[in-house]
Structures are given as structure tokens and as C-alpha cells.
Amino acid sequence: MLETSHLQATRLLPFQPPFDWQRMLNFFAARMTVGVEAVIDGAYMRHIEFKGSLGTLSVEMAPQGDHLIATVHGEVSRYVDELIEPISHMFDLYAVPEEIDRRLSSDPWLASLVHRRPGLRVPGSFSGFELVVRTIVGQQVSVKGATTIVGRLVQRAGVPVPDSPFEQLAWRFPTPDALARVDLDKIGMPGKRVETLQRVAAGVASGEISLNVSHGDIAELRRQLLAMPGIGPWTVEYIAMRAWRDPDAWPASDLVLMNLMTLQDPSLTRLTLHKARAEAWKPWRAYAAMHIWNSAADVAGKAKGG
Known part of the structure; x- marks a missing residue:
């Protein structure tokens, strides 16, 4: 202290x-x-x-x-x-890196990734709402593209901070109510995705949707979000991974994950086979995803995945 x-x-x-x-x-x-x-x-x-x-x-x-x-x-x-x-x-x-790395290293492919990147963690999020917004915006969009659009959302619905102690921090993220009400015409997202984003923001603002996870509530939060139009398994698993701290969350349909897994094993020709392959990485599949994404980023020299 x-x-x-x-x-x-x-x-x-x-x-x-x-x-x-x-x-x-x-x-x-x-x-x-x-x-x-x-x-x-x-x-x-x-x-x-x-x-x-x-x-x-x-x-x-x-x-x-x-x-x-x-x-x-x-x-x-x-x-x-x-x-x-x-x-x-x-x-x-x-x-507990030692426990996580030992389990993942039982797979020869992941063992090589773990060896190259010891101490790799799953980055979380201070605000569950911000992470949900980021994830919805990022559906079928590149990391860079999603970051650009989220920046536009802040410009339209965020709060300027003129007295910030750091010049780089000039805005507060939009509140759920502000994001639900703001005009998002020509923001750079398909209309259906805008509807999904504002529907979720309105639900959070009204208290209908809770993003606060306590022990044992992740399954219910998953069901709640999956029941909403425009929210699919990839979105929910990515949120579970980073906002709800589920160490076994697995965004199975992520294209970077699927492509890298298929490169390692060409017999993985469809999503069900990819899911079955990842079963061996339980209960640390979120860490497996981070290792695979990082291996792709290292090859490309830029951010990939998530």
C-alpha cells in the first residue's frame, strides 16, 4: 500500500x-x-x-x-x-499462470505458443457496458474499424472533460441512456447493428439488462443476451471472456481462431469440429484464444482477433 x-x-x-x-x-x-x-x-x-x-x-x-x-x-x-x-x-x-500453462501445454500446438509467450493474460474491462458496446460494434468488423466507430460514438454521445488532469483523456464514455437516445445516422454501422446497440443501451439504462456478474450468474447473463435480436454466440462469449472474467469462454466462430486452427489441422472443416477440438483446452479456453490471437498478431505485425 x-x-x-x-x-x-x-x-x-x-x-x-x-x-x-x-x-x-x-x-x-x-x-x-x-x-x-x-x-x-x-x-x-x-x-x-x-x-x-x-x-x-x-x-x-x-x-x-x-x-x-x-x-x-x-x-x-x-x-x-x-x-x-x-x-x-x-x-x-x-x-495462476503455472496452472493455466500446464493445462494448455498438454496440447503440442498450444505448448509451443505458451512457451513463446509466458505470462499471457486475458485483458478485461473496467466497464462492462463499454465492453458490450465495443463488442457489438466489432461484429464482423476489423479491430481498427471497430475502434474508429467507437471513437465516433464518443464524439456524438460522450461527455467532454475540459478539466481532465491528462490531456489525452478529454472524454467520458457515453452513458447507456445517452447512447440509447443519440442519433446514430451515418455512424458507419449497418442499420440492424445500430438497432441492436441502442436496444441493449436502453435495456442497460432501464435496468432490464444487468451486466454485473456475481458468482454463478454467468449462465443467466449469457441466456439474457442471447435472447436479444442481433446478439449471437460470438458476441456473448467475447463479453464473457473479458467483462465477466469467464476463463473458459470460447468465441468459437471467430474467424482468426478458426483459420489458425484449420492451418494446424486441415481436417477441421466446419464449426462443430473446431468446437470439439477446443474441448481439450477446458477450463482455460479464453487463454487459448489469447495465445492463438497473439500468434496471428505476431505474424501480421498488428492487432488480430478480439
Whole structure:
């Protein structure tokens, strides 16, 4: 634990090594919402809201490499100790790499990926609503394309922050109510996807849809979202993976995952066979997805998957 003041508080967040911090930052940097989030000089920063209080969060690796340093600025800093858990979930600090890597390494292909990228984590999200928006926007769209459109959403429905302590953080993400009501004509998405996005935003705003997961609720949250028009298994599994911290979430129809799996095993000619192949990676399929996506990104030299 470190210092606490009226407008700033810092906490040390432990984890079990190894931890590939650079890949965590790379993942966030490729998908960050400009103005709301930033990755600068080895640190992740963003605006946050908690219990009605606003502020900013900055997270970086300690020089010793054995813990993260989280600093909360603004009125929300009064809740710093309650924020430790959601921040730790966001950066996957509760993971047990030795156990995960041992299980995945029982597969020869994944063993080679794990060996190349020890300490790979599943990046989470501070805001479940933001992650849902990002995921719906990202349906059948490239990572770069989705990031561009989410940036437009912020410009149309977000809140400017003129007094931000960081010049790179000039906006707050739209509230569910604001996103449900704003005119999204010519935003760059098909009309049906706009309808889905605003339907979900309205549901979250009214309380009809809850994105808060507690122990044992993930199955119900999955059913709730899957019942909505425009929400399919890929969307729900990606949300489960990052927002609900399900370590076994598996976005089976993801094209990058399917293509890389087929390259390894040409007999995987349809989705049911891909799903059957991934059964061997339970209960850590979300980590398998991260390893496969990272292997694709390394080859392409840019963000791929998710």
C-alpha cells in the first residue's frame, strides 16, 4: 500500500508471475477508445466512474516487475480500496499462470505458443457496458474499424472533460441512456447493428439488462443476451471472456481462431469440429484464444482477433 490524499490514492497490486505486461498494453492500445483511454510510456490510463464518483485511473508495472502500481485521481480516489478488485480483474491479476500453462501445454500446438509467450493474460474491462458496446460494434468488423466507430460514438454521445488532469483523456464514455437516445445516422454501422446497440443501451439504462456478474450468474447473463435480436454466440462469449472474467469462454466462430486452427489441422472443416477440438483446452479456453490471437498478431505485425 502507498500514499492516499484527498484527490489521489495509490495502491500496489500483486500477481503471480510471469506477467507479459507489454502484450497486455499492446492489446489495450490497439482497442482503446481515443479520448477515454490512453496507453502512454508503459502506463494504461482512463476515465472511471464508481458509486457516482468520477476520476481517472493510471496503471503501470512496478520497476521490480513483481506488482502493478494503480493510481486513482479525483473524487473517486476515496473508493480506492474498493476499486482494487475491479482493477485486478481488469488486468487479470488473479490468474495462476503455472496452472493455466500446464493445462494448455498438454496440447503440442498450444505448448509451443505458451512457451513463446509466458505470462499471457486475458485483458478485461473496467466497464462492462463499454465492453458490450465495443463488442457489438466489432461484429464482423476489423479491430481498427471497430475502434474508429467507437471513437465516433464518443464524439456524438460522450461527455467532454475540459478539466481532465491528462490531456489525452478529454472524454467520458457515453452513458447507456445517452447512447440509447443519440442519433446514430451515418455512424458507419449497418442499420440492424445500430438497432441492436441502442436496444441493449436502453435495456442497460432501464435496468432490464444487468451486466454485473456475481458468482454463478454467468449462465443467466449469457441466456439474457442471447435472447436479444442481433446478439449471437460470438458476441456473448467475447463479453464473457473479458467483462465477466469467464476463463473458459470460447468465441468459437471467430474467424482468426478458426483459420489458425484449420492451418494446424486441415481436417477441421466446419464449426462443430473446431468446437470439439477446443474441448481439450477446458477450463482455460479464453487463454487459448489469447495465445492463438497473439500468434496471428505476431505474424501480421498488428492487432488480430478480439
